[in-house]
Amino acid sequence: MPHHATRRLLGRARELEVLEQLLRDVRDGRSRVLVLRGEAGVGKSALLAHLAERAAPSQTVQAAGVEAESDFAYSALQRLCAPLLSHLDRLPPVQQDALRVAFGLSAGNPPEMLLVGLAVLGLFAEAAAASPLVCLVDDAQCLDLMSQRILAFVGRRLDAESVALVFAERAASGEGPEAFAGLPDLTLPGLADADARALLDGALVAPVDARVRDRIVAETGGNPLALLELPRDLSPVELAFGFARPGAGPLASQVEEGFRRRVDALPADTRALLLVAAVEPVGDTAAVACAASARHRGRGRGGGRDGGPDHTGGPGAVPSSPGAVSYTHL
Ligand SMILES: Nc1ncnc2c1ncn2[C@@H]1O[C@H](COP(=O)(O)OP(=O)(O)OP(=O)(O)O)[C@@H](O)[C@H]1O
Ligand SMILES: [Mg+2]
Secondary structure: OOOOOOOOOOOOHHHHHHHHHHHHHHHOOOOEEEEEEEOOOOOHHHHHHHHHHHHOOOEEEEEEOOHHHOOOOOHHHHHHHHHHHHHHHHOOHHHHHHHHHHOOOOOOOOOOHHHHHHHHHHHHHHHOOOOOEEEEEEOHHHOOHHHHHHHHHHHHHOOOOOEEEEEEEEOOOOOOOHHHOOOOEEEOOOOOHHHHHHHHHHHOOOOOOHHHHHHHHHHHOOOHHHHHHHHHHOOHHHHHHOOOOOOOOOHHHHHHHHHHHHHHOOOHHHHHHHHHHHHOOOOEHHHHHHHHHHHHHHOOOOOOOOOOOOOOOOOOEEEEEOOEEEEOOO
């Protein structure tokens, strides 16, 4: 999420109003917690990106659950709190110590979770003392367990600190991890029909029969990712006669299959670069470039049969900001 490419949002009037109200509340001195839930590609990260834009000039801190780091206790929490650590010395010493140990800033026995939770709550409150603080946590389903528990604890105790804590979590309705049970949530449905059509029309490169458009909208259920991705893999014949392939699996796996086909069609070096980018947990472009050039050196020359890697990133990869590369979907 932190590097999510922003695209003009279609529809979502109800959700945008919920987020606007959340910002109004926080600016009025209240705190708010919200868990945005929904299936893959339904638009959770897009809404978080929109909220980050709308939150300005309030301070915003962001982190995302990263599967490769889900065994590292406190890793996501550490990333979220890092920009706020200048407030650490305003906390009670026992909480400072707990947080320092949790974040690997000093050695010590594993800290009491209660102390870490209170420390994070205190840190947020201190950071919000001067102006509201908006904390955005994407891909909450991939958070390491300690970060998940501490953030849920903080979410349950926030009250009147001018703090917003908003999670996006990939899950079907009612399937959230227990850690977030009881927190206010908002489940995202697919886009409304007219918005789904507008998104699809923007994604189609050739005119398509109206019945085919209807069918795509119906079969995607208004899922924006599916609306954007499925037509890219349809042949003119499929566009002309509909796209239900015999044996085609559920929507998510059809989208995945589309990504796989596009990756398979790329040169080997580009595929290797995509793999390196996928396993680099925070999308550090310098680390990715370093690994790519080490691979080239290892092969004795640049390029190879397939030519040099295509740094445009390939399907699903976003060269999103000068310092980071991220995947829109994994
Ligand atoms: N309301 C919208 N209008 C236009 N485009 C949208 C809208 N919502 C989402 N999109 C686009 O659809 C794609 C998928 O959205 P997004 O990445 O936010 O999904 P997600 O719910 O975060 O999925 P995941 O669970 O995989 O993280 C993105 O390209 C995004 O820009
Ligand atoms: Mg997302």
